Amino acid sequence: MAALQAIPGVEVAAVADAVRERAQAFATAHGIARAFGDGAELLSCGVDAVTICTPHAAHEGAVLAAARHGVHVLCEKPVALDVAQAHRMIAAADAAGIRFGVIFQRRFWPAAARIRAALDDGRLGAPICGGVLARLNRDADYYAEPWRGSRDAEGGGVLITQVIHHIDLLQWYMGPARRVTGHCATLAHPGIDVEDTAGALIEFGSGAVATVQAGTTFRPGLGIQVWVADARGRTAGVAELPEGVGFTDVWTVTGEEEFTGRYRGADLPLAAIHDHLAPFHARQIEDFVAAVREDRDPAVTGRDAVRSLEIVEAVYASARTGATVLLPAPG
């Protein structure tokens, strides 16, 4: 919030929460003039843009309401519970002529942006293979929040809520996915009806192949690695260890060899994970504000955000049916 309030010319005018007292407490803590118990009231108070930080199930309604009011909208990940909702949100934003961005702040880590830059300037060729290895720790307290661990409210588990960030990075590097085969299971968290363990094989339109292994069952968590390699064997990766702290991992581009493994063997509290990520949230919010001012697309649009959701949804469909899922060609 401090970073948002520090952007020149930006005034955080109001906050809303379905629990009005929470909105009021937040407003008081951050010097925000108005607090509402309903998003519709906030949208009617004359704001230019809103950022949506509600649980996933409320994203669609909030973005459609912002579009009806002609208010630009930056929405938390995952963009929606499913791809159909995301397409309705994109269509509403297009029809209203508003800017619609989705938070994937890990793209703003220097270590993650560095891989995209190496692909853009040819130091890395088109990836032929890649992967995500996500070994996370989420305990019973985490899943005690009623909307977490519920398929209806969360749409899924570790893939849609945690690892969608890293699937977003993977497809940012590797291009559109074409076929997905997946398996999901709930193995160590009794009482949740979403996956705490998942594995997937992704084939990309380029012919490249990647694997995803993800779980929230590790004690302690062992962080996350995302990596890609080109046809000449050059490999680049970004790792997050402890969770929330991103750094350059394997990097075998000639002249830039580097390895900076920093295993600490301990989990950070969720609040500390978020503190580490906050500066990169701030950079994405700054980009969104600039996009509105410059009348251009934000760094991550609703259309960009739907790609990782398509992959996650395809893993779920494959896990249900046992079949490989063919994704639509990018429109």
Ligand SMILES: NC(=O)c1ccc[n+]([C@@H]2O[C@H](COP(=O)([O-])OP(=O)(O)OC[C@H]3O[C@@H](n4cnc5c(N)ncnc54)[C@H](O)[C@@H]3O)[C@@H](O)[C@H]2O)c1
């Ligand atoms: N980008 C990231 O790294 C990151 C990190 C954490 C959470 N998130 C995302 O942020 C969203 C919220 O997650 P959280 O962990 O902060 O949830 P939370 O449960 O801690 O907080 C959600 C808040 O939204 C309020 N709320 C619920 N429905 C509402 C509605 N219809 N209108 C207004 N307020 C409503 C709740 O009262 C609550 O105060 C999720 O979509 C999550 O994926 C993203």
